[in-house]
Amino acid sequence: MGIAADIAIILVAGLVGGWIAQALRQPLILGYILSGVLVGSGLFGLHISDHHDIELLAEIGVALLLFALGLEFSLKELKPVRAIALIGTPIQLLLTIGIGIGVGKLLGYGLYEGLWLGAMISLSSTMVILKTLMSQGRMGTLSSRVMIGILIVQDLAVVPMLILLPALKDLEQGLPVLGWALVKAVVFLALMVFVGTRVMPKLMAAIAARNSRELFLLAVVAIGLGVGYLTWLVGLSFAFGAFVAGLVLSESEYAHQALSEVVPLRDIFALLFFASVGMLLDPAYLWQNLWMLLGVVALLVAAKGALFALLGRAFGYRRVIPLALGLTMFQVGEFSFVLARVGVQTESISQDLYSLVLSVAILTMLLTPMLSGLTAPLYHLRLKRGVPEVLQTFNLPQEELSDHVVIAGAGRVGRSIALLLKELELAFVMIELDHRRFEEGCARGLPMIFGDTTRPAVLEAAGIAHARVLLATIPALSTTRQLVDEVKRMHPDLDIVARSNGLEELEELRERGVYEVVQPEFEAGLEITRQALRHLDVPAFEVQRLSDEIRREHYGVLHREGKE
Numbered sequence: 001m002g003i004a005a006d007i008a009i010i011l012v013a014g015l016v017g018g019w020i021a022q023a024l025r026q027p028l029i030l031g032y033i034l035s036g037v038l039v040g041s042g043l044f045g046l047h048i049s050d051h052h053d054i055e056l057l058a059e060i061g062v063a064l065l066l067f068a069l070g071l072e073f074s075l076k077e078l079k080p081v082r083a084i085a086l087i088g089t090p091i092q093l094l095l096t097i098g099i100g101i102g103v104g105k106l107l108g109y110g111l112y113e114g115l116w117l118g119a120m121i122s123l124s125s126t127m128v129i130l131k132t133l134m135s136q137g138r139m140g141t142l143s144s145r146v147m148i149g150i151l152i153v154q155d156l157a158v159v160p161m162l163i164l165l166p167a168l169k170d171l172e173q174g175l176p177v178l179g180w181a182l183v184k185a186v187v188f189l190a191l192m193v194f195v196g197t198r199v200m201p202k203l204m205a206a207i208a209a210r211n212s213r214e215l216f217l218l219a220v221v222a223i224g225l226g227v228g229y230l231t232w233l234v235g236l237s238f239a240f241g242a243f244v245a246g247l248v249l250s251e252s253e254y255a256h257q258a259l260s261e262v263v264p265l266r267d268i269f270a271l272l273f274f275a276s277v278g279m280l281l282d283p284a285y286l287w288q289n290l291w292m293l294l295g296v297v298a299l300l301v302a303a304k305g306a307l308f309a310l311l312g313r314a315f316g317y318r319r320v321i322p323l324a325l326g327l328t329m330f331q332v333g334e335f336s337f338v339l340a341r342v343g344v345q346t347e348s349i350s351q352d353l354y355s356l357v358l359s360v361a362i363l364t365m366l367l368t369p370m371l372s373g374l375t376a377p378l379y380h381l382r383l384k385r386g387v388p389e390v391l392q393t394f395n396l397p398q399e400e401l402s403d404h405v406v407i408a409g410a411g412r413v414g415r416s417i418a419l420l421l422k423e424l425e426l427a428f429v430m431i432e433l434d435h436r437r438f439e440e441g442c443a444r445g446l447p448m449i450f451g452d453t454t455r456p457a458v459l460e461a462a463g464i465a466h467a468r469v470l471l472a473t474i475p476a477l478s479t480t481r482q483l484v485d486e487v488k489r490m491h492p493d494l495d496i497v498a499r500s501n502g503l504e505e506l507e508e509l510r511e512r513g514v515y516e517v518v519q520p521e522f523e524a525g526l527e528i529t530r531q532a533l534r535h536l537d538v539p540a541f542e543v544q545r546l547s548d549e550i551r552r553e554h555y556g557v558l559h560r561e562g563k564e
Contacts, residue, residue: 006048007057007272013039014271029127029274029334030365033358036278054276060225061273062338063242064266067224069155070246071259080436084315085149092150092311093157096122099303103296109353112169116349119161120340120357121300125333126151128365132328132372142435143324146317150329158335159240165339166346184234189244192227196248204254213261220258221265223249239338277337277358285355296356297363301371305330320379320452328372331364332357380455394442396429396449401463404428406470408453408483410437410446413499413520414473418446429462454482456490464491469515472498477505484512506555522554 013035021031039048048054100118101111109117129151133144163185200223207219224245231241249258286293309326317325340357343349405421407414410432418441421428429447432438441448451458453474464470470487472480480498487494495515500506506517526547533543 003054006054009039009048010035010054010272010275011268014275018271025369026366029270030362032271032274033278033281033362036275037281037283038278039275040279040281048279054272054279057269058273058276058341059238061266061269061271062239062341063225063228064221064262064269065273065335065338066159066239066243067228067246068259068262068266070243070248071250071255071262072246081146081149084146084311084317085153088311088315089150089153089157092307093119093122093154095307096304099300099307103299107292107296107356113349113353115168116165116339116343117353117357119165120336120343121304121332121360123154123158123333123336123339124151124329125331125361125365125368126155127334128331128368129328132369142317142433143321145436146312146321147325147329150325154333155335158338159243161339162239162342166342166348169346169348185240188231188234188241192244192248196252200248201252204249204252208254216257217261217265220249220262224262274334274337277341281358282351282355285352286359289356289359293356293359293363296360297367300332300360300364301330301367320375323379323382324372324375327375327378328368330371331368332361336361376454394438394448395445396447397427400466401427401429402466403468404463404466406431406459406462406464406467407473408470409473410434410441410448411473411475414471415441415444415446417471417473419444422446431458431462454479454486456486459486459490464494467491467494470494470496472496472514475499475501477501477508480509481512484509484514488513517555519554526550 014032017031017033017035017038018028019031021028021034097115097118100121101114103121104110104114104117129147133147163182204219207216210216224242227245228238228241231244232238249255305326308329309322312322312325336357340349340354344351344354404427407418407428407430410418410430414430414432415437418428418430422445429449430441431449431451431453432441433450433452435450438448438450449458449461451461453459453472464487472483474480474483477500480500484496484498487496492513496513497516497518498509498514500509500517500519501521502519506519509517530543530547533546534540
């Protein structure tokens with residue numbers, strides 16, 4: 001069957017690899033690369049008839065990855081952390097490239113291959129970091145926003161790297177080619193700005209007016225890949241054109257819908273790309289050079305991690321942020337695979353260097369969740385041994401806090417509670433570690449403490465010893481668990497009301513002594529049901545009876561265990 005059979009084999013192998021990766025709580029791309037290794041090595045009788053055809057399809061995967069990146073790009077996301085993102089990230093990239101040249105020299109590579117090595121290891125993994133932050137419940141914190149700002153600029157840096165690095169292979173011939181490529185890129189960008197502001201909005205409006213989802217999807221993909229093809233015709237990168245097309249579309253009102261439509265297609269072709277990356281990995285190389293690879297990984301983790309930590313401090317970030325940057329952003333990213341593939345195709349790097357980068361990338365990605373998870377324990381250890389940091393507070397009463405409510409978390413739930421308590425003129429104080437939410441609370445005139453809710457010093461500042469009740473509105477179970485344990489140690493008799501995301505969490509929190517557990521999703525579903533029953537002319541007393549019965553049954557585990 002030719003290419004159809006090849007695609008079927010890769011998709012099935014990718015499904016198995018992705019399933020295994022998710023079961024091990026690893027990024028799906030590691031499973032995709034593993035499936036490519038298995039298919040490429042011919043294990044279990046799996047063989048690809050034509051690697052070249054798969055590589056051509058993988059090019060579409062690269063283009064769609066960069067197209068989606070362009071659609072997702074937003075200057076608004078960079079604004080709060082623009083200094084470290086726009087100035088610090090280029091510094092980090094250049095210094096890491098220097099480290100790569102040094103490592104390459106130690107391993108016997110020349111200056112040019114060392115330059116490629118430095119460029120590839122300078123990029124961190126957006127996919128791995130975002131997945132790690134989400135699983136740890138750290139999305140929305142100031143440290144996560146700094147990381148995302150850096151990652152956006154790193155991902156954008158891939159585009160000029162794809163143009164610059166191959167042109168540097170032969171400086172005498174490459175510089176004129178590079179200069180001409182830059183001229184063409186500037187002209188192309190100017191044309192795209194004109195087309196994007198004058199033509200594309202009208203085109204997208206006309207297509208959207210047809211109310212055909214299939215036509216809209218086709219138009220989005222055609223724009224992304226069509227612009228990429230035009231750039232290839234004029235001698236520029238196919239992926240560069242796709243990125244610019246996404247960047248232009250990102251400023252239109254159709255950007256969110258375009259992104260949602262193209263993401264499934266992007267993910268399928270990304271599977272083909274990462275599988276094709278894995279096909280080029282030699283398992284024998286990994287085994288034969290295991291100790292050398294572990295040494296490179298250790299050196300990279302130490303050097304790149306220290307560089308990110310120092311960068312954070314240099315741009316004025318304190319507390320846990322430098323530590324979080326160093327322990328989370330050290331890995332080699334997925335766009336390094338894009339660079340590596342281009343390096344192999346243009347014969348700029350050897351197969352040996354390709355295998356080195358791919359192996360190091362996989363190992364560092366595997367290490368990320370474990371090392372990133374050490375951030376909170378190490379920071380707490382440092383605080384115990386060092387001088388306590390000064391807490392940032394706002395609008396706290398001058399007199400000692402007493403008989404008040406402590407709200408842990410200033411997200412949507414916590415803020416709603418705070419505004420209601422303020423309306424009722426009841427005493428309360430909020431604790432929040434996300435600086436953006438802290439500033440929003442300050443702007444509303446709410447009594448705020450900036451800090452980690454699990455830290456004794458922060459809880460003492462909130463007057464936990466004299467509080468009436470603690471409301472834990474934090475969605476992350478790991479943080480709520482630490483908070484409950486610390487509060488029970490400091491004030492065993494304090495009633496705690498916490499939120500949970502499921503029955504397992506509900507039972508665990510009850511076992512830890514939580515007075516009441518609330519599930520926001522369950523309560524929202526119950527209220528929607530109540531409103532539906534009222535519109536169906538069910539008597540109000542019957543609606544209330546049913547609601548109370550459902551709630552008692554759902555939360556019954558708490559009451560039953562409380563009586564035992």
